[in-house]
Amino acid sequence: MQDSKRGSLPMAHGTILNNKQCRQSDEEKKKMEKAPYASTIGSIMYAMLCTRPDVSYALSMTSRYQQNPGESHWKAVKNILKYLRRTKDMFLIYGGLEEELAIKCYTDSSFQTDRDDSRSKTGFVFVLNDCAITWKSIKQSVVAQSTAKSEYIVVSESAKESA
Structure with missing residues (x-):
């Protein structure tokens, strides 16, 4: 190795x-x-x-x-x-150049990527001043019938996380 x-x-x-x-x-x-x-x-x-x-x-x-x-x-x-x-020398550093705290959320999904049960993947990351603070990547619990529905599901999941 x-x-x-x-x-x-x-x-x-x-x-x-x-x-x-x-x-x-x-x-x-x-x-x-x-x-x-x-x-x-x-x-x-x-x-x-x-x-x-x-x-x-x-x-x-x-x-x-x-x-x-x-x-x-x-x-x-x-x-x-x-x-x-x-990549063992890479790590997260919390902080940033901004004085105000700024939280952003990035989401994405991949439509029906699981070849066994046709489920899509959901992923999101919340960023505080350019540093990731929480993230998730999971298989969606329902089978999405379109890429748009797959995206709606990921937005819904990330909204639950932000609450």
Whole structure:
């Protein structure tokens, strides 16, 4: 891992994770039993909650498969670790140049990105004077029928968070 060249992004563009990639054969099961998948997910989650909102999407995608991870799921988790190692000198700093406190909220959604149940992803971040103070990236609880509905759901979720 220390000499790895990958890990410039928490999840590489075009990475597809789904239930079909879960371990199937006895050989795969034995191999994946040795991988500390669940504990690694937990460690990354601790980092995400404390100072690393940039890995929340990748962690959300990989944590779904804790019960039955496959090799491609484990590769995605190792990529997150490589990214964290490469960016370990980056961290959040609260403050800013403005004298007044300014809170902004940025939202986004991705329409039906989950290949297993056609649900969309919701994500938002609240920023205080250019520093992230809270964030969330989750799978939407309902199936959106259009990109507009998917966006309405994310705005609704972020409004609940701001209250």
